[in-house]
Every structure is written in C-alpha cells, then in structure tokens.
Amino acid sequence: MVDQKKNKSPVHYLDLFLKTCIVVLMICIAILTFYQVVMRYGFNQSSSWSEEAIRFIFIWCSFLSIAMGVREKIHIGIDIIVNLFNEKLRVMIEIVGNLCIMSFSGYLVFYGYKVIIVTQFQTSPALGMPMSWIYASVPIMGALIFFYCTIEIFNSKNKLRLIRKGA
Secondary structure (H helix, E strand, C coil), rough: CCCCCCCCCHHHHHHHHHHHHHHHHHHHHHHHHHHHHHHHHHHHCCCCCHHHHHHHHHHHHHHHHHHHHHCCCCCCCCCEEEEHHHHHHHHHHHHHHHHHHHHHHHHHHHHHHHHHHCCCCECCCCCCCCCHHHHCCCHHHHHHHHHHHHHHHHHHHHHHHHHHHHH
C-alpha cells in the first residue's frame, strides 16, 4: 500500500499558508461585494471604502495566486515543441525557463521595493492606508516566484541525475 502522508516540509507549510491567505482574501472580497451591493441597491447609498478595499484585496489575492500558480505549474505554457525532444533535453529546457522566470522575478523584487520606498508616505483616498502596503504585493510575489523556481531547478537537477543513472 502506498503511503498517503503529505510532505510536512517547510515548503508544504508555506504552500498551505499561501492557499489559506488566498481563500480568506476571496471570502473577504465576496463579503465586501455583497455589502456593497446591499448598500447600493437596498439603501441607495454607496460606500467608497468598501470599493477601495475590494480593489486592494483583489490585487493581493491576484499576486499571491500568481505565485501559487508558478508553484503548481498551472500557468499557460506552449509545450508542443518541447515535447518533441527527449526527456533529458526537456528537463534542461525546463531549467532554462525557470532561470528566465527567476530573472524576471528578481526584477519585480528590485523595482517593486523601489516603488514601495517612493510611495511609503502616500495614502489611499478612502481607507487612508499607506499605498506602500498595496505595492508590497509585487516584490512579495516576485520573491515567492523566485523561491518556487529555485525549488523547481533543484528538482530538475535531481531528475537529470536519475536520467543519467538510468541511461
């Protein structure tokens, strides 16, 4: 019988934390949107703070989901040409792709941090919260993507070792 135990590594707990945050943020969006609709159509009054909160929560939810998408490998990829190659070459192409993604995510971290510094004293109109909190989602997403791509590169190197041993 195959052991169905989940891997309890720190990465597993990070994944669990991210997925929980995404679910909680989506629930908040649903609740605030329902509140906004009831206030607008039920009481003929619209609250500006809930509209802004929904927008900011959506931004965070989107960027965390992008990082989780990289982890789960669910983003769109064109692999029709890559599938024509042998397994060793496919793994090498996967490593190169992850290195490209890592360079872009490093760019997001670097320039996202610069944006945070520039906007640290700017506040949002309705909520009055620092805009740097919203812009922090970009470098955090970049760091998570960088981390997940690093893990994938190590996994790919292990695959290459197994291919070499089997060949």
